[in-house]
Amino acid sequence: MSARVLSQIWAAVFVFLGILAFSLRYQSRHEVQEGLQDSLWRLTYDIQFEVDSSEASLKIGLPDQDSSAAIIEVEEKTHIKLDAKETVSPLNKNRELTLSTQLTGNYQVGAEFEIRLKPRNAWKEQNEVADLSSTARSRFLRSEGEIDTSGANVREVMQQIPRGELTDSELVQQLFDFCSQSFKPGTSEDGFDVVGYALANHQATPLGRARTLVTLCRAYRIPARLVCGFDLRQAASAIPHVWVEAFYGHRWVPFDPTYGYARQMPYNFLPVRRDSEVIVHPVGGIKNLTSNFTILRLPPPVNVLQAEVRRPSQVLDLTRLPVEMHEVMSLMLLLPLGALITAIFRNIIGLRTLGTFAPALLAMSFIYAELATGLVILIAVLTAGYFGRIMLDRLHLLMVPRSSIVLTMIILLIVFGVSLIDYADPLSGVRAVLLPLVILTVLIERYFVTSEEDGTAFALQLVVGTAVVAACCYMMLGWKEIGSILLIYPELHFFTIAAFIWIGRYSGYRLVELWRFRDMVK
């Protein structure tokens, strides 16, 4: 098998390994994250009623499978003599269980839902863009029963809040402010559920506030509806909560005049029935209806609770290391990318440097020190090293001792340079960096040999090349986000290896050759 084919196979293998390892880790991280962020709840319905006529039926609202809540498990315990039919209402998209029977007697019905709440859904997902048909529009504008848009008190409010030039959004906000602020709490026993009565006495129950807001919206010709659902929190006997949705700007926008939420409901508010005030709605022939709702928080999955258990597979997880090691580890993980830049510059662009990995290592040492200090030290060191080397040239020393003198001089210079900077500004936090010294010494020596052997112009060309590559490496190595991604997903370096294989088999022209051989085309 030729080296070319073999290389392609290996590159493909590394890409495959990269994808495989990355997706495995992504998935397991995702699971743990979900387990930590999401919460599991059990919602239980317990409904008792008596049927006294042969044409009885009952509609039970089932929780909405919306973006923040996922129903994991549903268990319905219906009575043997009841016919159960699950439907979705076309207008409001309510999921309903319709129970009907022709036999009189006492009935008990239960349902259990396991709900996973996700905290991180965006506003847009919660408020789907939609358009209302004219039927729907007239339905959500109608005046009926408790929602009486023609009442005297309603007209009074409409005089207080003139429509004027207000946009729908501004108007609904004003109505919402009105409903949340102008009522004192009241009880339903005193009749403060009723819109007219509440408006007259400036006192309302939560239901009264919601009804008032819907009534006012409809009075101003803005489609609106009540939403009945649960505020998910642990409760042995949960009371369904009612809020409002107004339709404008092509979407249903939620408002809760009781708790003050507007335009976005907290993720733990679980809608059950829209355009309704109750969860369980008797249609006819039902007596003594009682419904009890229980909400219970469930424990997270086992893998979340056991995340800290020592396992050999944790060796592959670098984020588990102590935090102070993270910086060094991610810098090390960035170094191959520095090498990648070096390889691209050398083999694809064709820029030559003093020493192969010297620019990348130099850039790495600049990351350790802070840039300004690094530059000052670099310039000082290069100048001192350069002149020191010129002086030493006359002594005719052997290479290793000569370079060592340059190294020693550079070290002395850095030590006192750091001391000087600290003396001038004790708060500068200047750091002495060991790493670049040897590299710089070698670079100075290489520069001298090259300028002697191939001319100063060529040596300067190499210096510029070194500076360019080092600057690019510096930018790459200083990229904290990439570093932390690599710390989480070190397997991304499988792709780096694949890239190295590809560059290693790149037999096309280098960019500088397009310039170098330009005279060859006529």
Add this chain to the structure above:
Amino acid sequence: MNNSKRFWAWPDELHRRGILGINQRNLDVIFECNQRAYYPRVDNKLLTKEICQANGIKVPETYFIITEHSECRRFIDMVGDRTEFVVKPSSGAAGRGIVVVAGRLGNGFFTSSGRLIEWTDLRHHLSTIISGLYSLGGQADSVIVERRIVSHPLLKSIAVEGTPDIRVILYRGVPVMAMIRLPTKMSGGRANLHQGAIAAAIELNTGRTYGGVCRDRAISTHPDTNFPIAGIELPNWKDVLEEAMKLSDALEMGYVGIDFVIDADTGPVVLEANARPGLAIQLAHREGIMPRLKFIDSLPLADRTGENRWNVIDSITTKSSDFWRV
């Protein structure tokens, strides 16, 4: 011809011209043809010399070799009363570390360009070589002191200073391209194209020069003398090719550049061989090397070995340039 306005060539243009790029040279030619194990044969000049001598190929006569720092002291004794010699590192590349002594005044040595080197400076240079400053990879090296080649008078007349050398590139044992490198003032008397030496292509069957390059740009006259560099007929050309083929066979390397100088008395002498010859030779020819390599590959083994190679050399040069642009 509007190439003076062009700042770059497109890859497919270069490809059509058969230009070998450095990546392709490394991957498709050097990796394929040259066995790593044989590299010392060209990287170590002492070994190259031994191989040459074993195969009856002329090399500059070695006076002595220094391998230890302690031996440097005895250099003057070893040189004796010689006034002309060359000091070179055994593993140096691209002519690095070579000092050509052309004259002597006691313990003062004069280089071919007239610079005076004191004995202390020369001794320092010797120990620098031994320390490995010029060797590939910085390994400890040895110093070769050998006879200074006196260039053939014809070549001397076109060289400004220093010695012109001839490079022949052989592919699978067959010479495919050759050029002559002439030192210039800019190159400081060294035949190093990096430093501004110029090069002219050599027609393989006749040994006549044509084309020309200086610092990667096409030229036709010597920048110092304005003397045309095309049309010079090289002396002993057949001998150069003969020796090149012999050495290439002995080295067992499929892609090798062999550097010659033509001595006034003894004719072609091998200076060194190179397993990674540069690509500027294509610029000197104003032609890519790829079609020639492909042509050699297309020939049956019997046609491109032994004496049959002379026919190949003929057909390489007589093919019209249109043929190469396939």
